[in-house]
Amino acid sequence: MLLLVTNQRDITTDFVVLESRRRGIDFFRLNTELLPSMACSFSDRILDDWTLTLDGRTVCGSQVSGAYFRRPGKPRIxxxxxxxxxxxxxxxxxxxxxxxxxxxxEGRWLNSPTQIVLAEDKPRQLLLAHRLGFDVPAARITNDLQTAQQITEHFNAIAKPLRESLLTGERESVMFTTRLDGLCAADAPALALAPIIVQQEIAKQYDVRVTVVGQRVFAVAIGSQAHAETTVDWRRGSHADLKHELIQLPERLQQQCIELTQSLGLRFGAIDLICDQDDRFWFLEINPNGQWAWLENMTGAPITSAIVDELQGMGRPWT
Known part of the structure; x- marks a missing residue:
C-alpha cells in the first residue's frame, strides 16, 4: 500500500491517486487536517504496529510499502x-x-520530512552544488551592507529570501527574486533586519526547471524572457502564456542533478537552473518538495508515472 500524506486541496496528489488507480495499486490518502476525525492506535513496542481509521477504511503500518510526503495540512480540531x-x-x-x-x-518515504527540512537549507545547497561541479553564480548570505556590496559592486545582482517567500497576515504576498540596483549607506538599516541571499545576476536565455525522480531527469525550459515582468523571476505576474518545452540536458549535468538530489538524502528534487546567452547552465537552488504537476500538464513529461514507479520500488536501494 502507498501512503499519500497531504491535504484535501492538493491537486498534485490527485495525479498520483489517478495513476495509482490506473495501475490497481492500493493506496491511502491521508489528508492530515482530518486526522482528529480518525481513530488511531500506535503500539509502544512494534514500529509497524499502528493504525488509522476513517469512514470504515483502515491503514496499517505493516501494509505501507512506500509513502509520499506532499503538503500535509494542520489538523482541524x-x-x-x-x-x-x-x-x-x-x-x-x-x-x-x-x-x-x-x-x-523512515526508510519508506520518497523524501522523508526530516530530509526535506535539512535539504531546504539554501546555503548548504550552494556549498554542495559547488562541490559537485555546478556553475553557481557568486553569492553572499548576509545582513551586512559591506558584505552585500562585495557582490553588488562587481556584478549586476539580485536578492532573494533565505527560506520564506510567502508573507502571511491579513493579506498574503510573495517575495519574488528582485534585481538590486546598487546599495548605499541608507540601505544598511533595512538590510540589517534579516539575512538575505545577494547573488550575481546571470543574463538569461531561459529558465530551466529540472525534476529528478530517482534516476530519471525531466528538464523543462521556461520562456521567462517573454515579458519584462518575468525576466528576473518567471513566477511574477502568473503569466500562463510562458512557453514550456521539454529539453535534453547535457549528460554530465543530468548526472550532477541526480548526485545533488541523492547527496541531500532525497529521491525527488525540483532544481532551478538558468541557461545563459552562451548556452551555459547555472545552478540556483533545489526545492525538496517542489511542485511538478503543471510541468506534466504543459509538456507531457511523465513525472507522475516516475513518482509512482519510485514509490513502488521503495524496497530497492539507490543505484
Whole structure:
C-alpha cells in the first residue's frame, strides 16, 4: 500500500491517486487536517504496529510499502472544543502524533520530512552544488551592507529570501527574486533586519526547471524572457502564456542533478537552473518538495508515472 500524506486541496496528489488507480495499486490518502476525525492506535513496542481509521477504511503500518510526503495540512480540531487553551493542547497532541507517524515511516518515504527540512537549507545547497561541479553564480548570505556590496559592486545582482517567500497576515504576498540596483549607506538599516541571499545576476536565455525522480531527469525550459515582468523571476505576474518545452540536458549535468538530489538524502528534487546567452547552465537552488504537476500538464513529461514507479520500488536501494 502507498501512503499519500497531504491535504484535501492538493491537486498534485490527485495525479498520483489517478495513476495509482490506473495501475490497481492500493493506496491511502491521508489528508492530515482530518486526522482528529480518525481513530488511531500506535503500539509502544512494534514500529509497524499502528493504525488509522476513517469512514470504515483502515491503514496499517505493516501494509505501507512506500509513502509520499506532499503538503500535509494542520489538523482541524473538533469545533466542540471551545476553550482556547484546550484547543492549543489538542492541536499540540495531534501534531505530536503526526511527527511520531513520520518517524515510524523512515526508510519508506520518497523524501522523508526530516530530509526535506535539512535539504531546504539554501546555503548548504550552494556549498554542495559547488562541490559537485555546478556553475553557481557568486553569492553572499548576509545582513551586512559591506558584505552585500562585495557582490553588488562587481556584478549586476539580485536578492532573494533565505527560506520564506510567502508573507502571511491579513493579506498574503510573495517575495519574488528582485534585481538590486546598487546599495548605499541608507540601505544598511533595512538590510540589517534579516539575512538575505545577494547573488550575481546571470543574463538569461531561459529558465530551466529540472525534476529528478530517482534516476530519471525531466528538464523543462521556461520562456521567462517573454515579458519584462518575468525576466528576473518567471513566477511574477502568473503569466500562463510562458512557453514550456521539454529539453535534453547535457549528460554530465543530468548526472550532477541526480548526485545533488541523492547527496541531500532525497529521491525527488525540483532544481532551478538558468541557461545563459552562451548556452551555459547555472545552478540556483533545489526545492525538496517542489511542485511538478503543471510541468506534466504543459509538456507531457511523465513525472507522475516516475513518482509512482519510485514509490513502488521503495524496497530497492539507490543505484
Amino acid at each position: 473538533c469545533e466542540n472544543i471551545i476553550d482556547d487553551a484546550a484547543r492549543r493542547y489538542a492541536e499540540s497532541e495531534w501534531a505530536s502524533l503526526l511527527k511520531s507517524l513520520y518517524t515510524r515511516l
